[in-house]
Amino acid sequence: MHIKWKSGGLLLGLVFFLAVAxxxxxxxxxxxxxxxxxxxxxIAPSVxxxxxxxxxxxxxxxAKSGGKxxxxxADPLNYSFVFVLAMMVGAALSVWxxxxxxxxxxxxxxxxxxxFGDGTFKRYAVAFLGGFAVLYGARLAGGCTxxxxxxxxxxxxxxxxxxxAGAFAAAIPVALMMYKQEA
Amino acid sequence: MTSILLATLIGAAFGAVLDRIGATNPNLIGKMxxxxxxxxxxxxxxxxxxxxxxxxxxQMMGLVDVGHMSVKATYVGVFLGGLLLGAGWAVSxYCPGTGVCAAASGRKDALFFVAGGLLGAAAYxxxxxxxxxxxxxxxxxxxKVTMGEIxxxxxxxxxxxxxxxxxxxxxxxxxxxxxxxxxxxxxxxxIGHPAE
Numbered sequence: 001m002h003i004k005w006k007s008g009g010l011l012l013g014l015v016f017f018l019a020v021a022x023x024x025x026x027x028x029x030x031x032x033x034x035x036x037x038x039x040x041x042x043i044a045p046s047v048x049x050x051x052x053x054x055x056x057x058x059x060x061x062x063a064k065s066g067g068k069x070x071x072x073x074a075d076p077l078n079y080s081f082v083f084v085l086a087m088m089v090g091a092a093l094s095v096w097x098x099x100x101x102x103x104x105x106x107x108x109x110x111x112x113x114x115x116f117g118d119g120t121f122k123r124y125a126v127a128f129l130g131g132f133a134v135l136y137g138a139r140l141a142g143g144c145t146x147x148x149x150x151x152x153x154x155x156x157x158x159x160x161x162x163x164x165a166g167a168f169a170a171a172i173p174v175a176l177m178m179y180k181q182e183a
Numbered sequence: 184m185t186s187i188l189l190a191t192l193i194g195a196a197f198g199a200v201l202d203r204i205g206a207t208n209p210n211l212i213g214k215m216x217x218x219x220x221x222x223x224x225x226x227x228x229x230x231x232x233x234x235x236x237x238x239x240x241x242q243m244m245g246l247v248d249v250g251h252m253s254v255k256a257t258y259v260g261v262f263l264g265g266l267l268l269g270a271g272w273a274v275s276x277y278c279p280g281t282g283v284c285a286a287a288s289g290r291k292d293a294l295f296f297v298a299g300g301l302l303g304a305a306a307y308x309x310x311x312x313x314x315x316x317x318x319x320x321x322x323x324x325x326x327k328v329t330m331g332e333i334x335x336x337x338x339x340x341x342x343x344x345x346x347x348x349x350x351x352x353x354x355x356x357x358x359x360x361x362x363x364x365x366x367x368x369x370x371x372x373x374i375g376h377p378a379e
Contacts, residue, residue: 002211005222008204009229009361015197016234021247023189026197028280032304040305061311079186084283086194091207091284094199106289109276111210120291127292130275131282131299132306134268138279139307140314141264142255145278148265150227152255153357154234156330156350158341159257166265167272174273175216176369182219183210 016154023079025155027147029138030069031084037062037073048073061139114183141166198284207285209276209292216273218368225361232357239350242333249335256326259319 002008019026037057041047048057048070055070057063062070072078095101104113108123116122138144141163143152149167152160204226205211214220241247255261272278277285277296285293314320325339330353331346340346 002205002208003203005204005225005229005361008200009226010233011200012204012226012230013233013237015193015200016230017237017241019193019197020234020238020251021241022193022251023186024251025253026193028283029304032279032300033308036301036305036308039301059308060315061308064311077187079190082187082190083194083197084280086191087198087201087280088283088287090195090198091202092198092287092289093195094202095288098203101289107291109209109213109290109292111213112276112292123292124295127275127277127295128299130271130277131296131301132303133271134275134278134282134296135271135300135303136307137264137267137269137271137303139264139304141261141268142258144268144280145272146280148255148261150231150234151253154231154238154354155252155254156235156333156346156353157254158324158328158330159255159261162257162261163265166262167269170266170269171216171273172218172269174270175213176218178274179213179217182214 016150020151020155025147025151026083027080027143027151028084028087029135029144029147030072031081032135033061033069033139034072034076034081037069038076041073050074110183111179114181115179197280198287201281201284202288207277207281207288207290209285209290212272212276212281221364221366221368225364225366228357228361228364232354232359232361235354235357236351239347239354243347243351249333252333252336252338254327254329254336254338256322257324257328258322258326260314263319 016026037048047059048055048062054067055074056067057070062073072081107120108118112123141148143163148160148163153164201207205223211223215223238247242249275296277293279300282293282296282300286297328339328341329346330341331344331349332340333346
């Protein structure tokens with residue numbers, strides 16, 4: 001099953017340290033924008049275009065900060081995008097190595113089941129809406145749990161503390177209201 | 184090429200560790216956030232402390248390049264976005280990184296989370312000009328600032344304290360809080376057990 005918090009915390013801290021020592025702090029949520037951009041650009045190739053000094057986009061968000069997101073959309077085989085793909089492979093291998101998840105857990109997590117029953121439609125609809133809120137919020141904040149909360153507070157960034165305060169101020173009351181039955 | 188290799192190695196290690204500590208498990212996220220099992224919170228606090236002590240210690244010894252730091256800006260939207268992310272995190276049990284890892288681990292609800300996430304990110308791309316015009320993305324409190332002054336980082340500081348020593352001290356506080364935090368914060372009777 002899962003490892004104890006002492007060894008787990010040291011391992012996770014080591015990964016965050018290695019990332020900043022060797023390359024840069026870990027972040028994930030930007031890559032949702034990059035994948036959106038790649039998909040959009042595949043349908044409408046005029047979204048991202050090359051300029052004399054780099055890339056730009058007809059979308060103001062992709063074009064911001066000198067077109068750095070537009071550049072990543074044009075070449076998704078970059079560090080940050082490959083990093084997220086590698087995370088998925090690492091997590092999948094880790095789950096497989098420890099014997100995989102059982103079918104009921106793959107379908108609906110136990111805590112959800114204890115509080116809201118076995119209906120898959122309700123769980124998947126809420127997971128979808130939750131995903132929408134999480135990524136909209138992460139992009140508004142300029143980072144997520146990895147980039148703001150962990151990498152940010154690790155670097156003593158003021159923004160990381162403000163983000164964490166906001167995230168827990170909403171997450172704890174919502175969880176207290178939703179998960180009244182223990183599993 | 185080196186950067187792709189590093190992305191593969193560090194990314195895979197990060198994904199594997201997220202699985203092993205239980206961060207990709209929405210049950211443990213829910214139990215952390217409803218304060219019935221703080222195991223994952225202790226893990227996260229210890230990780231932030233460990234990372235901070237190693238990074239600032241490494242910088243002081245000249246082993247870690249200060250230029251690798253990347254401090255994000257402070258603006259009102261950081262707090263608002265944090266609130267929105269927190270609510271979505273609690274209802275779904277996933278954040279962006281753990282969501283993609285859970286989806287890759289075979290959790291079907293995480294696939295819906297990722298799909299919703301792609302739509303949410305697209306919605307932000309579409310509405311970004313309105314946020315920009317609202318002024319809520321404008322820097323406050325100095326923008327990209329750290330708690331103390333970090334030599335050669337190029338970032339301004341909230342205080343005039345030495346940033347690397349402060350970073351190690353704050354890291355130690357995170358480690359201490361990880362040890363002191365009770366395993367369960369709400370008493371048993373607040374959250375009812377399922378009827379037998």
